[in-house]
Amino acid sequence: MNIPSQFLLSNLLKLNARCSNGIDHGIGTTAWMYPPVHRLLGWASRPSKLSLKRSVWRLDQIKAITDKDLFVKGVPAESDQATINRFPTLLEASLLSKQSEKIANIADLVFDTKTGNIIYYLVARSNPKLPGTSRWRFDLDKIIDQQPGCVFSTLETLDELPLVKSSIKEDFLKRSKEIRENVLEFSNIANERLEGWLDENQFDNPINTNDNWVDDYSNNRINDDEYYNSSDYERSKNVFNNGEDPWI
Missing domain, CATH: 1.20.5 (Single alpha-helices involved in coiled-coils or other helix-helix interfaces)
Structure with a gap:
């Protein structure tokens, strides 16, 4: 099968390295990269789960890629996991914002299969080893500086990056x-x-003072005589004339 021009590192490490003799050298365990120039040089595979030896392959040894196997040419370099752990890498490094605050971890990368140049990184908000976590694309032009274990960026927040893969929670x-x-x-x-609608009704239907529901009291003058009884008035007048105190 043809080799794609771009490939995801995590997909590369899932494949079994198979040499021209048909020997299975196991799946990949660690990436071999050169962080100062952001280039992938190769990877290491584990031939046996019971062995501490590791097979280190160069990227230019790849001949073909299938769904399960990675066909390589030549022989690998033998090493051990303790030596491989000392390889410089930016994977799992902390991504820092302008304020030097941690906003993500570098989880994966996409590289050019011919040159090994890293095209962009994929970062995760949580632990990148957890399956199903979200991935954001982090381009190289957003890197200000880098040190072992951390990368300084021009970002304010992680939301400035495009989301490539979202989790169920996201x-x-x-x-x-x-x-x-x-x-x-x-x-x-x-x-x-x-x-x-309320403004239109207010101007289209003004209040009409001639409507029947508007009360008109202009002809209903109050007659004081109707509210006072003449006999009561005369009785009160006699009481005052007799000198009696009306409040006793």
Whole structure:
């Protein structure tokens, strides 16, 4: 099979390295890279689970790639895991923002299979070893400086990066945010239409003073005589004339 021009490192490490003699040298365990120039040089595989030996392959030894196997030419260099652990790498390094705050971890990378040049990194918010975690694309031009175990970037937050692979949690949060925004937009539109409808009715249907429901008291003058009884008035007058105190 033809070798793709670009390949994901995690997919490369899942394949069994098989030499021209048909010997299975096991799946990949560690990437061999040169961080100062962001280049992948090769990888190491484990021939046996019971052995501490590791087979180190160069990237230019790849002949073909299938769904399960990685066919290589030549023989590998023999090493051990303790030596391989001292290889410089940016994988699992902390990604720092402008304020030197940790915002993610470098989890994976995409490389050019001919030159080994790293095209971009993939970063994860949580532990990159956990399956199903989200991945964001982190381009090389956003790197300010790098040191063993950390990479300084021009980012303020992780949301500035494009999302390449989303987890179930990330999908749920994204959809919930979209639903909230849609509900808020619908509510604003409904309020605007209601206010417009009320304004139109106010100017189109002004209050008519000739309507029957408007009370008119112009002809209904209050007659004081109707509210006072003449006999009561005369009785009160006699009481005052007799010198009696009306409050006793």
